[in-house]
Amino acid sequence: xxPLLSNLLLENGRFNFHSxxxxxxxxxxxxxxxxxxxxxxxxxxAKAQTATGILLPETSVAKANQGNVIAVGPGRxxxxxxxxxxxxxxGDRVLLPEYGGTPLKMGEEEYTLFCDCDILGKFE
Numbered sequence: 001x002x003p004l005l006s007n008l009l010l011e012n013g014r015f016n017f018h019s020x021x022x023x024x025x026x027x028x029x030x031x032x033x034x035x036x037x038x039x040x041x042x043x044x045x046a047k048a049q050t051a052t053g054i055l056l057p058e059t060s061v062a063k064a065n066q067g068n069v070i071a072v073g074p075g076r077x078x079x080x081x082x083x084x085x086x087x088x089x090x091g092d093r094v095l096l097p098e099y100g101g102t103p104l105k106m107g108e109e110e111y112t113l114f115c116d117c118d119i120l121g122k123f124e
Contacts, residue, residue, distance in 0.1 A: 037116040041067040
């Protein structure tokens with residue numbers, strides 16, 4: 001487990017959204033990302049079975065390129081000092097690049113850190 005996270009576990013061993021938002025800046029700084037524009041995403045699990053019930057081998061299952069936003073930074077400042085909002089918010093379902101992002105494990109759950117500009121789009 002990441003050392004920054006060890007003291008933020010709840011009684012049941014899981015994190016809540018508030019604790020993730022508190023630590024997103026610490027983790028982003030550790031991994032060398034500008035924390036204001038960081039997006040914490042939980043990737044959706046890729047289907048390992050076809051619609052007709054055929055199981056696919058692990059080698060043919062692609063990494064999921066969709067995910068749910070768990071936490072976001074506050075946004076970045078423009079040249080006039082005005083805060084520009086993030087393109088996505090907590091709860092959005094987003095389209096992710098095939099490669100990139102910083103993998104991060106919190107307890108038993110796996111997440112990925114992305115810069116706001118790396119998110120390809122969001123689903124309505």
